[in-house]
Amino acid sequence: MVADNQHNGCLPERVLKGEAGSASPAVTDAAVEATVFSEDDTRAMMLAIEQARLAREQGEVPVGAVVLDGQGRVIGKGFNRTISAHDPTAHAEIVALRQAAQAMENYRLPEASLFVTLEPCAMCVGAMLHARLARIVYAADDPKTGACHSVLQVPEVRQLNHQTRVQRGLMADECAELLRDFFRARRLAARHARTSDT
Numbered sequence: 001m002v003a004d005n006q007h008n009g010c011l012p013e014r015v016l017k018g019e020a021g022s023a024s025p026a027v028t029d030a031a032v033e034a035t036v037f038s039e040d041d042t043r044a045m046m047l048a049i050e051q052a053r054l055a056r057e058q059g060e061v062p063v064g065a066v067v068l069d070g071q072g073r074v075i076g077k078g079f080n081r082t083i084s085a086h087d088p089t090a091h092a093e094i095v096a097l098r099q100a101a102q103a104m105e106n107y108r109l110p111e112a113s114l115f116v117t118l119e120p121c122a123m124c125v126g127a128m129l130h131a132r133l134a135r136i137v138y139a140a141d142d143p144k145t146g147a148c149h150s151v152l153q154v155p156e157v158r159q160l161n162h163q164t165r166v167q168r169g170l171m172a173d174e175c176a177e178l179l180r181d182f183f184r185a186r187r188l189a190a191r192h193a194r195t196s197d198t
């Protein structure tokens with residue numbers, strides 16, 4: 001797998017905030033190219049965000065994912081449901097991948113792309129690799145368990161037998177804000193519960 005943007009951590013966010021035009025004209029290498037997302041990409045990420053909101057409604061950490069086939073049709077959707085399913089593997093990506101594989105009646109999805117609101121963890125990157133996905137796009141970085149860029153750089157391990165294109169930063173601000181709001185509300189609720197106890 002090949003992680004795009006690995007040479008310039010601050011670039012994708014800048015591009016995605018619509019400031020690409022004001023980026024230094026000297027920066028015209030492939031990394032910049034790789035951070036230009038299409039309208040279809042944005043639409044797919046918006047579907048993933050819808051899924052993340054469904055997770056939030058159920059009190060789950062708001063992370064959502066969608067899988068598209070080679071023609072851009074949605075073949076799988078999922079949101080994080082680890083708490084309600086009593087399942088440590090029920091991350092949004094795994095839920096969406098399982099649905100997609102069932103839909104295609106194939107455990108390999110070589111033309112598919114997965115869009116997810118948060119940087120995938122090692123488990124999810126592993127699953128996506130087994131599925132032979134063509135492309136992974138994620139929004140916000142996860143400095144705690146991210147395995148594409150932040151903590152581990154699994155896509156950069158050249159010895160792995162499958163190469164998948166990984167792109168980061170699409171609608172990163174929106175997705176990070178969703179997570180921040182969720183944790184802020186949870187902290188407030190916990191504080192409120194403590195004060196009402198006393």
Ligand SMILES: [Zn+2]
Pocket residue numbers: 091093120121122123124125
């Ligand atoms: Zn995961």
